[in-house]
Amino acid sequence: MNESSAPATIPAFEERLLELADRLPKRLRQCAEFVAANQDRIAVSTVAEMAEGAGVQPSAFMRFCQIMGFTGFSEMQRLFRDSYVGGWPDYTTRLDHLREKGGETGGGLLAEFVEAGRASLEGLLKTVDLQVLDEAVATLSFARVIHVIGMRRSFPVASYLSYAFEKMGVPAVLHSGLGRLDNQNAIVEGDAVLAVTFSPYAVETMDLVEKAMERQIPAVVLTDSTVNPLRKAGARLLAVSEVDFGAFRSLSATLCLAITLAVAIGTRRLSE
Amino acid sequence: MNESSAPATIPAFEERLLELADRLPKRLRQCAEFVAANQDRIAVSTVAEMAEGAGVQPSAFMRFCQIMGFTGFSEMQRLFRDSYVGGWPDYTTRLDHLREKGGETGGGLLAEFVEAGRASLEGLLKTVDLQVLDEAVATLSFARVIHVIGMRRSFPVASYLSYAFEKMGVPAVLHSGLGRLDNQNAIVEGDAVLAVTFSPYAVETMDLVEKAMERQIPAVVLTDSTVNPLRKAGARLLAVSEVDFGAFRSLSATLCLAITLAVAIGTRRLSE
DNA sequence: CTGAATATGGACTATATATTCTATTTTTTC
């Protein structure tokens, strides 16, 4: 029974499990089988629960963890918890470290941002609600004109959407809030609003969407969580959670969802 | 603050969160916002971790749980652990699944764009020239004012850079080309130019950079290949190759490089 | 069948974590 070192990834964990499977005594094999069939439970259960599930005593389960190479259940659980949250590290503290060290090279910083972007994209696949996405596409495809709005951090996204629509020949207007003009009156029946807004929500954006909704103009909102005041008003919410590094969101996932939305709308329009 | 009964489902939980969101004191609102943006973490984190994430004391987070209607954190966590049905397939499986079944619906498109974004980010790490990056950071850190320019597809990137600089207190001007004014005269000795441009290169951008270089104003150019007319003129070129899907580039890599540049400049300025 | 080796169950202990309490600060109200 070599103890070696603990698996560092889930594939490595599975490897190990497979390798041990046959030469394990009864109770420990029960553990192995239960774990194999219920991997996901490890992250959210206690030893007692896992042991009960496997039909063994907690202490037997502990031995199983140790034979797998971990010091105990907690260490094994950490592997699954971390991989569940996509290894989202605490970027804020890491950035602080970078700041303190000061002389960090650009390469290290780049790696951090690439990692944040990658994690965001993966998270997007997991969390996006395809039904809402399709509904949003439908809503916006029928619009006479799409009014795009986004301030501050969301402005790059809004301008990219606007560029994409332009390129595909979809009628769209980018509301910039320039000079505090909100061009409310330009939004007429048959149009639709596509807003991009992240907490803290820009008042200009919230205002525009709210006023539009009051007039029965449909609205789609790209935002950071489904808990957004605009939901009460009846807007379709597309939630994207970005991993942020320090004070900066990567925007990768948001832009990705934005371009998907734009292209889907563009093609849908063409075919009708 | 009525205690009523605890939400029994996640939608009910969200409802409650939304309902409370505005009439919550500072710290508790921080909790609400963090929870809204990181719902999935609740199942696998401790109060201490959640509190740290939200930037509050554990006790504040406990109060938040109670106001949400639970007796404490454990009860709230149970809701999320129970509803964590698991079986969340990993990134690749999910991607394949979306590609196959997604087909014409939004899902298939999304999978393609996510993949394009991810590939771009990976490519970025491999191809970026760290030495040039560090030189670019040095050049721009010493500038009195950074003049940012980017048209069409590059405009979102330019505006994001401009936003990031603003947030970090780095003096920067976004040249939009609005009304065909190029504000050449605003660029004076001691300043620097940061241009974003992809083939086909916008004349406004090329003009601005060329004229600046003639006057010995240093320029950094974020572009798609090292064969760019501006190199001859002496600009520092940062090349990014984006993977594109259909007619659309993902921008992920470009934005990632842009934010790295911005943050590196911001921190460098602070430390000098 | 007997003795050695191994596996198991369950009680015990250590520790991590949730929860509560209170002094202090901040905000609100008059």
Place this chain on the structure above:
DNA sequence: GAAAAAATAGAATATATAGTCCATATTCAG
């Protein structure tokens, strides 16, 4: 601007849970 109310931070406490140990049971070799 002072008093009252509410909110907050941090220490103190309670509790749930992981981890250990050992007596007993089981398996295996000869």
